Amino acid sequence: xxxxxxxxxxxxxxxxxxxxxxxxxxxxxxxxxxxxxxxxxxxxxxxxxxxxxxxxxxxxxxxxxxxxxxxxxxxxxxxxxxxxxxxxxxxxxxxxxxxxxxxxxxxxxxxxxxxxxxxxxxxxxxxxxxxxxxxxxxxxxxxxxxxxxxxxxxxxxxxxxxxxxxxxxxxxxxxxxxxxxxxxxxxxxxxxxxxxxxxxxxxxxxxxxxxxxxxxxxxxxxxxxxxxxxxxxxxxxxxxxxxxxxxxxxxxxxxxxxxxxxxxxxxxxxxxxxxxxxxxxxxxxxxxxxxxxxxxxxxxxxxxxxxxxxxxxxxxxxxxxxxxxxxxxxxxxxxxxxxxxxxxxxxxxxxxxxxxxxxxxxxxxxxxxxxxxxxxxxxxxxxxxxxxxxxxxxxxxxxxxxxxxxxxxxxxxxxxxxxxxxxxxxxxxxxxxxxxxxxxxxxxxxxxxxxxxxxxxxxxxxxxxxxxxxxxxxxxxxxxxxxxxxxxxxxxxxxxxxxxxxxxxxxxxxxxxxxxxxxxxxxxxxxxxxxxxxxxxxxxxx
Amino acid sequence: xxxxxxxxxxxxxxxxxxxxxxxxxxxxxxxxxxxxxxxxxxxxxxxxxxxxxxxxxxxxxxxxxxxxxxxxxxxxxxxxxxxxxxxxxxxxxxxxxxxxxxxxxxxxxxxxxxxxxxxxxxxxxxxxxxxxxxxxxxxxxxxxxxxxxxxxxxxxxxxxxxxxxxxxxxxxxxxxxxxxxxxxxxxxxxxxxxxxxxxxxxxxxxxxxxxxxxxxxxxxxxxxxxxxxxxxxxxxxxxxxxxxxxxxxxxxxxxxxxxxxxxxxxxxxxxxxxxxxxxxxxxxxxxxxxxxxxxxxxxxxxxxxxxxxxxxxxxxxxxxxxxxxxxxxxxxxxxxxxxxxxxxxxxxxxxxxxxxxxxxxxxxxxxxxxxxxxxxxxxxxxxxxxxxx
Numbered sequence: 001x002x003x004x005x006x007x008x009x010x011x012x013x014x015x016x017x018x019x020x021x022x023x024x025x026x027x028x029x030x031x032x033x034x035x036x037x038x039x040x041x042x043x044x045x046x047x048x049x050x051x052x053x054x055x056x057x058x059x060x061x062x063x064x065x066x067x068x069x070x071x072x073x074x075x076x077x078x079x080x081x082x083x084x085x086x087x088x089x090x091x092x093x094x095x096x097x098x099x100x101x102x103x104x105x106x107x108x109x110x111x112x113x114x115x116x117x118x119x120x121x122x123x124x125x126x127x128x129x130x131x132x133x134x135x136x137x138x139x140x141x142x143x144x145x146x147x148x149x150x151x152x153x154x155x156x157x158x159x160x161x162x163x164x165x166x167x168x169x170x171x172x173x174x175x176x177x178x179x180x181x182x183x184x185x186x187x188x189x190x191x192x193x194x195x196x197x198x199x200x201x202x203x204x205x206x207x208x209x210x211x212x213x214x215x216x217x218x219x220x221x222x223x224x225x226x227x228x229x230x231x232x233x234x235x236x237x238x239x240x241x242x243x244x245x246x247x248x249x250x251x252x253x254x255x256x257x258x259x260x261x262x263x264x265x266x267x268x269x270x271x272x273x274x275x276x277x278x279x280x281x282x283x284x285x286x287x288x289x290x291x292x293x294x295x296x297x298x299x300x301x302x303x304x305x306x307x308x309x310x311x312x313x314x315x316x317x318x319x320x321x322x323x324x325x326x327x328x329x330x331x332x333x334x335x336x337x338x339x340x341x342x343x344x345x346x347x348x349x350x351x352x353x354x355x356x357x358x359x360x361x362x363x364x365x366x367x368x369x370x371x372x373x374x375x376x377x378x379x380x381x382x383x384x385x386x387x388x389x390x391x392x393x394x395x396x397x398x399x400x401x402x403x404x405x406x407x408x409x410x411x412x413x414x415x416x417x418x419x420x421x422x423x424x425x426x427x428x429x430x431x432x433x434x435x436x437x438x439x440x441x442x443x444x445x446x447x448x449x450x451x452x453x454x455x456x457x458x459x460x461x462x463x464x465x466x467x468x469x470x471x472x473x474x475x476x477x478x479x480x481x482x483x484x485x486x487x488x489x490x491x492x493x494x495x496x497x498x499x500x501x502x503x504x505x506x507x508x509x510x511x512x513x514x515x516x517x518x519x520x521x522x523x524x525x526x527x528x529x530x531x532x533x534x535x536x537x538x539x540x541x542x
Numbered sequence: 543x544x545x546x547x548x549x550x551x552x553x554x555x556x557x558x559x560x561x562x563x564x565x566x567x568x569x570x571x572x573x574x575x576x577x578x579x580x581x582x583x584x585x586x587x588x589x590x591x592x593x594x595x596x597x598x599x600x601x602x603x604x605x606x607x608x609x610x611x612x613x614x615x616x617x618x619x620x621x622x623x624x625x626x627x628x629x630x631x632x633x634x635x636x637x638x639x640x641x642x643x644x645x646x647x648x649x650x651x652x653x654x655x656x657x658x659x660x661x662x663x664x665x666x667x668x669x670x671x672x673x674x675x676x677x678x679x680x681x682x683x684x685x686x687x688x689x690x691x692x693x694x695x696x697x698x699x700x701x702x703x704x705x706x707x708x709x710x711x712x713x714x715x716x717x718x719x720x721x722x723x724x725x726x727x728x729x730x731x732x733x734x735x736x737x738x739x740x741x742x743x744x745x746x747x748x749x750x751x752x753x754x755x756x757x758x759x760x761x762x763x764x765x766x767x768x769x770x771x772x773x774x775x776x777x778x779x780x781x782x783x784x785x786x787x788x789x790x791x792x793x794x795x796x797x798x799x800x801x802x803x804x805x806x807x808x809x810x811x812x813x814x815x816x817x818x819x820x821x822x823x824x825x826x827x828x829x830x831x832x833x834x835x836x837x838x839x840x841x842x843x844x845x846x847x848x849x850x851x852x853x854x855x856x857x858x859x860x861x862x863x864x865x866x867x868x869x870x871x872x873x874x875x876x877x878x879x880x881x882x883x884x885x886x887x888x889x890x891x892x893x894x895x896x897x898x899x900x901x902x903x904x905x906x907x908x909x910x911x912x913x914x915x916x917x918x919x920x921x922x923x924x925x926x927x928x929x930x931x
Contacts, residue, residue, distance in 0.1 A: 193754050198823075203749070203758070203759045214752075486885060516612060518612045518613070536615050539614070540614070
């Protein structure tokens, strides 16, 4: 009796502490537990978003260019979610690399396994690994993928394809189309119907009962499986979108629409949402591109949080996959002045830009005779030197942000150390039901493994079920196995035993047994002539 | 509804009178299935269960132009026509038609290893009329008969012979049906369909992302683009590289590829031709055919030009190749059905028809007919093209 009273008092005390701090903290170790309160998982990746980019964006949002007033209470949706750090190293034959590229980072976050550079959904020994998206699908959940790059780009590809070369986007596209993902939004229609194998994957999608949409108007009132391809390759930066490509939706609009469709499955869903081009802006050292798409990403985070708070059974994780550019507020020009410089020194020059370094390119005329007007009207620089004008004139198409980004950075005293990625620990942003958080320093592989553990899924078992080595599996059954490469763009594995012939076409979700088509729950993966098939295909040959 | 009830009653009467009450009983003499007046051949006889005829899914579906897909894990079989997607779950009393769930009394079954689906349900789902004649023990399916209305078709002259022959057949067996088939080339056909100027378009090139977003394409045949020369030309083979250089105008004399000392006269197709676009994509790496080449506005005219001139070279769908011209081997590979089908022939492609949005009504029936076993075997093959299935 006495004891109960004491424990009640303790409980009340604990609850008070929790309410007063506003959220519960869950160590990474505690997160590795089946969690029946989490039905849905939303993973949001701001590609190449170094933390100073977030701080810069917050100042940008705080600063009123007209009055010069600064509202220090302005917050990002991300702010309340900051809860830990994530290590991002990659490996090649067990040798770690400190700075990762997006392909091994995405593979680590999607499969829970570190891998080699350029590898997507495969181990550093090139064997396919089941992703958390594929495992969710097998568990009867709906799945989604959103990016502002082409969806065949490294990060979304790492969740939905298996290939040791991120540059083969047409192969990735085919695997994604046949991977039966419920919602796919982003750019990349060119990879679907302008292909080396001459196949038309948009037609495949339509035949498989997908809605296929190409404009933001198509996003409303959707039900059922949907592919939205809003650009032939990448979509625009958010700042450029309304001016240059008004038919494209924002990342937040895509997010809301996808969550609407996916939440119709009462078994739950998994979705990965990427703000892809923060990375591209950082490579170019264009702070405007960074600010544009950090804000677009944050609005999408806000939409996801709104959903999660209302739903009550949703975990939202937001991270970047790696740092990029070494962006800093302050550069070598502020070495002697930083302790006196006002916020306006850094932000006022940036506030004058209306388009990103990429977006202004569309405003330049063919002979680039209007450089000064465009740079003044759209990028806020009206003191271009002759050398700068010449540099802009000589810039080759598609890389204008690389030329003008450093120009505005210099004027705003924004520092950059590289045009490549960087190796810092990245910030973990999390939101779990009950306003919970995951805390501590985790590894990028923990993102997949914690998600799987919460759903009581063993990713290794799923890999074993979905990706068996076809040759050894069928040969053990006394079958003959040959690779048919007569059409190099559509290689297939042919298995014969007795009167049975089984054809396994690469990158498709079906096999053909004696002329009859069998749909399967994963894709037939061919890596350098080694085919991988799920157990259900192995079972077709007795 | 009336008809189907009648069938069910008749079928159950037939079963009762034959005393076949067991749930896995076969009729004493197998039921015959006639589709549009033609008896279909199948190694599996239909079965009657609880008064419902179950038919072998693959043979019946392919005779109606539908695709069949099995799913071992979900225990499902999907029958897909141009207009409908019907999914049966083995031993389940529910099935779906274009996503809408429906119920049936006797579910699809696996019998002796064959997937059998309820005839009435599939027929009603895809818009076929079924009837049963107890005295002849025959199920009659009307799918490509009893059609009325008119259709306009235009586009690729490569696809045109297949379409014309199919239209002729359908018109012959449907009094109230008219189908006009025009050429114009793939580009014009695609434009016409997008603008609503035809009901069904034809293309011999794959559609662009933008075009496909507006259209629903269906493959109707596999095809190869043959490099054709005059039968008197001694050259038999070109490498892909030689062929490319000839059409780019970089190799100008037949002697440079083992032929006579004579100028090479390149014949081509008009801009907008799907065959030309495909050749430029597959052989010329998207470069243009040499500007001095003589263009013709149809597959037939180009062939005639090559047939008339000993030094001419051109290209045409394998469906147009006859004894008036000679098809060269490319990299030593003959342009024949087998090499086209497995993709070994370097210029293998597919031929398409399409509608604006999902096909419905007689447009859907026309597309199903083009893809049905009868048309594939009796028209596509006969016209010299390659059945796609």
